[in-house]
Amino acid sequence: MTAVHFVVPDGIDDPGRPSGGNAYDRHVRQGLGSLGWSVRVHAVTGCWPRPDAAAFAALAGVVRKIPDGAVALLDGLLASTAPEVLVPAARRLRLVVLVHMALGHRPAGDTDDTRMRERAVLSAAASVVTTSEWSRRRLLGLYELPPGRVHVAEPGVESAELASGTAAGGALLCVAAVSFEKGHDVLLDALLSLSALPWRCDCVGTLDRDPAFVGHLRRRALDGGLADRVHFTGPLIASDLQSAYAGADLLVVASRAETYGMVVTEALSRGLPVVAAEVGGVAEALGYGAGRIRPGLLVAPGDPGAFAAALGAWLCDDELRARLRRAARERRVSLCGWSTTASIVAGVLAEASR
Numbered sequence: 001m002t003a004v005h006f007v008v009p010d011g012i013d014d015p016g017r018p019s020g021g022n023a024y025d026r027h028v029r030q031g032l033g034s035l036g037w038s039v040r041v042h043a044v045t046g047c048w049p050r051p052d053a054a055a056f057a058a059l060a061g062v063v064r065k066i067p068d069g070a071v072a073l074l075d076g077l078l079a080s081t082a083p084e085v086l087v088p089a090a091r092r093l094r095l096v097v098l099v100h101m102a103l104g105h106r107p108a109g110d111t112d113d114t115r116m117r118e119r120a121v122l123s124a125a126a127s128v129v130t131t132s133e134w135s136r137r138r139l140l141g142l143y144e145l146p147p148g149r150v151h152v153a154e155p156g157v158e159s160a161e162l163a164s165g166t167a168a169g170g171a172l173l174c175v176a177a178v179s180f181e182k183g184h185d186v187l188l189d190a191l192l193s194l195s196a197l198p199w200r201c202d203c204v205g206t207l208d209r210d211p212a213f214v215g216h217l218r219r220r221a222l223d224g225g226l227a228d229r230v231h232f233t234g235p236l237i238a239s240d241l242q243s244a245y246a247g248a249d250l251l252v253v254a255s256r257a258e259t260y261g262m263v264v265t266e267a268l269s270r271g272l273p274v275v276a277a278e279v280g281g282v283a284e285a286l287g288y289g290a291g292r293i294r295p296g297l298l299v300a301p302g303d304p305g306a307f308a309a310a311l312g313a314w315l316c317d318d319e320l321r322a323r324l325r326r327a328a329r330e331r332r333v334s335l336c337g338w339s340t341t342a343s344i345v346a347g348v349l350a351e352a353s354r
Contacts, residue, residue: 135281
């Protein structure tokens with residue numbers, strides 16, 4: 001069997017809604033097609049992963065129309081919220097759930113119901129695919145799933161031109177939706193303490209996830225005298241995003257949670273080093289250059305002082321910059337393409353079909 005029904009949130013092709021999960025879904029769809037799979041995409045409307053009754057009804061309608069015995073690959077943003085729809089469907093369909101970020105990854109408490117629902121869906125699925133070894137361990141620990149049914153398909157990366165960089169290394173780039181979870185407040189606190197050093201920071205990402213949070217950041221930057229040095233550009237796509245990477249010296253990632261960190265490998269594909277919070281699968285994405293030298297610096301999450309220290313070291317130490325840039329170019333050649341990701345997913349789907 002080489003046919004799959006791919007159930008995804010509506011809008012994965014919308015350039016105004018960029019996300020790592022959307023990019024992953026698009027590349028998997030294309031890669032499966034290149035491998036000879038017939039891919040039927042079902043885009044489900046709704047505010048996932050916070051669906052209302054209409055969204056649940058839309059998902060139920062899609063699942064009901066998938067023929068008995070078919071293989072269905074479901075984005076976890078939808079699947080993990082909907083045991084009422086999917087647990088019964090698992091008796092007639094071969095369900096594979098693609099978990100970009102476990103919805104129950106936060107500490108227990110108000111997530112207890114979320115975990116119960118996610119556990120029910122993942123336990124009923126024929127297989128689960130996730131995007132890092134860290135995420136696989138997290139899922140196994142949270143839900144006691146059979147290890148043989150949980151697979152890792154790391155995000156691939158497209159080839160890109162090397163960024164030229166500048167001698168001083170002061171062009172900093174953050175690519176993430178501007179939100180508390182992505183740690184922009186931590187980044188701004190770190191930058192405020194480094195105002196005496198020469199740098200600029202472009203924060204590329206959607207500004208509509210949490211407008212109040214964005215407004216608070218803008219006010220803090222203005223009050224701290226950084227309004228002309230910290231720029232919130234909004235989302236950039238295609239050539240504009242490529243230009244942002246090409247003009248950067250360093251990627252900065254202050255996230256409080258990341259399953260993998262696709263922006264890390266996107267930066268490394270251009271030879272850009274990274275300063276990042278060590279959360280989730282970020283260390284996996286960062287990897288190593290020759291001699292087990294990291295192509296960047298990892299710091300404790302949620303710690304502006306640690307982040308500032310790493311940035312200060314980057315800006316003030318010529319030898320460190322040269323070493324990290326060399327390691328980033330070495331890591332660049334070991335990155336896998338999206339065809340590898342698609343091949344792993346195809347293998348999981350083929351196993352499920354049997």
